[in-house]
Amino acid sequence: RKEVEQDPGPFNVPEGATVAFNCTYSNSASQSFFWYRQDCRKEPKLLMSVYSSGNEDGRFTAQLNRASQYISLLIRDSKLSDSATYLCVVNMGYGGATNKLIFGTGTLLAVQP
Amino acid sequence: EAQVTQNPRYLITVTGKKLTVTCSQNMNHEYMSWYRQDPGLGLRQIYYSMNVEVTDKGDVPEGYKVSRKEKRNFPLILESPSPNQTSLYFCASSPSGVYNEQFFGPGTRLTVL
Numbered sequence: 001r002k003e004v005e006q007d008p009g010p011f012n013v014p015e016g017a018t019v020a021f022n023c024t025y026s027n028s029a030s031q032s033f034f035w036y037r038q039d040c041r042k043e044p045k046l047l048m049s050v051y052s053s054g055n056e057d058g059r060f061t062a063q064l065n066r067a068s069q070y071i072s073l074l075i076r077d078s079k080l081s082d083s084a085t086y087l088c089v090v091n092m093g094y095g096g097a098t099n100k101l102i103f104g105t106g107t108l109l110a111v112q113p
Numbered sequence: 114e115a116q117v118t119q120n121p122r123y124l125i126t127v128t129g130k131k132l133t134v135t136c137s138q139n140m141n142h143e144y145m146s147w148y149r150q151d152p153g154l155g156l157r158q159i160y161y162s163m164n165v166e167v168t169d170k171g172d173v174p175e176g177y178k179v180s181r182k183e184k185r186n187f188p189l190i191l192e193s194p195s196p197n198q199t200s201l202y203f204c205a206s207s208p209s210g211v212y213n214e215q216f217f218g219p220g221t222r223l224t225v226l
Contacts, residue, residue, distance in 0.1 A: 105154065
């Protein structure tokens with residue numbers, strides 16, 4: 001099983017749609033969870049940190065389910081500018097590996113006009 | 114402007130010719146790391162550094178060296194590059210480790226012939 005797994009997509013959605021991505025992680029001791037956004041072959045940029053209580057930033061909502069070991073990202077009212085690859089990122093939380101981050105392979109979102 | 118810079122941005126070289134990719138940050142961050150990104154594999158951590166003179170292997174350290182003599186710089190050294198090191202490389206920094214936002218450089222596209 002991969003340490004962090006995402007559906008690669010692509011998710012093709014019309015403008016205004018609501019879309020959700022899930023990401024599963026294998027290590028139950030992981031403590032840090034993030035969603036990053038990456039535009040085509042550019043550097044990743046932080047979209048949101050994911051907290052146990054869930055968090056929202058405008059049209060974006062992130063949630064963590066520790067029991068099932070997954071995090072989710074919900075995008076409401078999709079814009080053309082949301083088209084990008086969304087990377088799920090988790091730290092490794094065991095032994096001496098707590099300072100390592102594992103990136104998912106990303107989910108490609110294409111918002112259509 | 115707060116940023117992470119990498120040089121060169123693009124490099125084509127031949128097998129066995131030693132090269133160095135520089136990374137510098139001006140945010141006084143303690144944590145720095147190197148990643149490579151390959152299609153279908155996502156970002157994989159090569160090396161990371163918690164502070165000056167402290168470096169640790171990531172998931173794919175073979176064929177790479179790093180050093181952290183100064184807080185702001187974290188060069189990546191390929192002593193004898195091989196074609197399987199053809200990739201897109203990103204340097205990143207954060208204030209204190211994996212619990213913070215990672216700030217990425219613009220990337221270095223390396224081709225080894």
